[in-house]
Every structure is written in structure tokens, then in C-alpha cells.
Amino acid sequence: MNALETRELGKRYRQRWALSEAGIVVPAGAKAALVGPNGSGKSTLLNLVSGLLTPTTGRVEIFGRPLEMAAVAFVAQDKPLYRRWSVADLLRFGAATNPGWDRAAAESLLSGHDIGPRERVDRLSGGQRTLVALALAVGKRADLVVLDEPLAELDPLARTEVMTVVRELEATVLLSSHILADLADVCDHLILLGAGRVRLCGSFADLLSGHPAADLEDLVLHYLRNPEAVR
Template identity: 55%
Template structure:
């Protein structure tokens, strides 16, 4: 079963399409990187998935059931917004008790343990937490729901390197423990490559590329050589993006041939940047 699936999903605000005919599938148990430039539709997609926004057209399914304002059981979904909204006047302990009272099945003991592991004083008020501490508290609250699907909108944004490492470690440890499906929106492609096994690339409201990370790397190559090098492989592959001069060029190519004896397997960052630089969708 797919944990999250969309079929021709569209969302329009006035005359602007934030999402347009999006088809994607996130396998259950995957850790999925949701990437794209600013304004690509990442936050809109997550907001539609949790019912904060209604789709204009199409359908979104969570564990096979329609989601949205009147759809699936959202108890199976946990969401951490980019702003990590917490009640500033609440202490951490009060927020945990509030979450326990308002979410059936909330694992209060596990949430408290995560706060203790992060060395956060439960008596501290949310308004006095650092950015990294706010993220760790929001993550503990989300994971406490024991949800099957965890949606995270830019959880590492504006964190210092040490805090990013701490948050990422806490997330992956929790995922290993619970087996939850994760969709993680971020601009940091290098960190995502170390964390995620699935990729969804949004570009101007459309799904540009999606699939298992290693399979995507297998289907692409980076070749470097004379300017005509990319032209020579057009019968075997699609040139996603090419840059350089006639004397020296670098091209990202996509092929459906297994074990194409050309170039090198690209990293996920090279693949994403290649598609974002391509003027038209493939």
C-alpha cells in the first residue's frame, strides 16, 4: 500500500495554480525527500495532505483513503509545520500533557523520553526555547501520536549545524523504532541524500521526477567531453541538461538501458539540479 498518493491533484488560489495535475505515490515505510525551488508547491501539497487546504481538482489518498477536509482518519498522520507553532506560554511539560489529552493513543512516556534525550528542561516555556529545541519538541509531539505517516515541512531550516545533526539523528532513530513513513521537505539536498530513500521533485506545481533514489541514480549518467559528446548519445538517452562550450561540455543524461557504459552515476543533487535547470518537463 502507498502511504500517500495523489491523482491529478490540483490546487488553485485565485488565478495561480500552486499544484497542477500532480500524480505521485509514496510507498509505505519510505523516507521521502520532497524537493523543489521556492514556490514549487511543496508546502501546499503537505497542507492538502493534512486537510488544511482543500484540493481544487483531483484526489489525495492517505493509506488508501481520501484525505482532505472530510476524508481520511488524520489520527494516522502527524505534521510539523515549517514555523513549528507551539504555545509560547506553555511549558514543555504542559504541551506534552495537552497533546496527550487531545490525541487518542498518544505515547506520553515516549514523548517525555525524547525530550529527556534532547536534554530539554520540561519546565522551560516554549517562548524561551532555541530554534533547535523548538524543532525537537515539535518532533517529539508529532512522533508521540504514533502516526503511520509523518509530514515535515522544512524541519531543518534556520538551524545551526549541530542542531541540524541532533534533529536529524532524533528523526532517524524514531523512524527506525516506529517504521513510520516520512515525507521530508527541504532545500538541503546533501543532507537529504544521506537520509532519504525516495524522491519527489516538484517544479512550478507539477511532479517533475519521482522514484526510489538508487533507481533514479541508475537511470542517469553524467558525461563530460567534447561538445558533441551529448549529441552522440541522443539515440540511447535523453539529455536532461547540458552546459559548457563546444570544446568541453558536461551533460546529465537519462537512459532506460541497464548498465549503460557511459559516464558516471550522478548524486541526487546533480539529478535534481539538472531537472530544475531544464526549461521544459520531460
């Protein structure tokens, strides 16, 4: 069963196609890394998959069904949160806006990292804010968790903490990052975008077998340097 499948997915902004004819497949339980240069369409793809944007062409299916808001949890780039709210306020927000809200799961993630309910969001560190955003995603109990650059601007310690949480998520995960080395430990699938098109999509093992590249980084670099290469 595929957790996520997109067909002919495209998004046009006025004259420019930010993403076109994107067909990706992420099997249930996989942790998929979305990589690609700036402007390659990563955020557009994630915004489409999370339902924030409406596609110009094509469609998104979650477990074989058309996308519904409750099926996907999304942590947008820069982890937007209401900065003047307390952590408890945000959890109440999650409960009020999601019928399947799992309070225990969200609270245990936070207490596991010593983030108290009375702390105000704007007094938290970047790593803590990321964890609060992840707690909201976990509490939603979605089938698919989508994370846009969750590691950006985090120090190495916070990065490790966040990646540990991501690794232990039960849901299927699709996350984007610039830093391939961070993803190799956590992810098992790779989606490579270039100039608004899908260049690679598959499990690490499948992609590497029968390819001269020594490792993932090598493989990605090979495809980025040869825009015509298609697998």
C-alpha cells in the same frame, strides 16, 4: 503498500494554481525528500497531505484510505508552538487532542535531548523547539509524518540532531528542504516539484539508474535547468 498516494491533486488560489495534477507515491517505511525551488508548491503539497488545506481537485490517500487527521502528523514550517506554554503543557495538549497519544514515546524523545517538562517554549533554542514539535508528532503515533522545512534556520549541530531523530522514526516520512545534501543521508526517495508540478518521483536508486547524472544533486540540477525534461 503505499503509505501515501495522491491522485490529480491540485490547489488553486483565486486564479493561480499553486499545485496541479500532482500524483505522488511514497511506499510504506520510506523517507521521502520533497525538493524544489521557492514557490514550486512544496508547502502547498504538504499542507494538502496533512489535511490543513482542502484540495481544489483530486485526493490524498494514506495506506489506501481517504485522508484522516489522525493518520498524519504534521510539523508546519517555522514549527509553530504556543510560545508561553511549558513543554508539559504542550504534551498535555497532544494527549487531549489525539486519541492514540503515546506519552512514553514523546517524553523519551525530549528527555533524550535534555528538554525538561517545566521549560517554557519561548526560552528554548530553535533546535529544541524543533525537537518539541517532533515529540508532538511522534506522540500522535501517526502512519505518516510530514515535516515542512524542519532544518531551516538551525545551526549545524541542531541540524544533525534533528536528522538523527528523523532517521530513527518508525513511521513513513515526507519532508521538504532546500538543502539536498542534508537529505541524502536520511532519505531514500525523492519528489521534485517545479512550477506547481511533479517533475520526479521515485526511489533514489531508480531515479539514478539509467541516468547520466553522477549523483542526486546532479540529477535535481539537471531537471531544474531543463524545465521540459520529464521522466
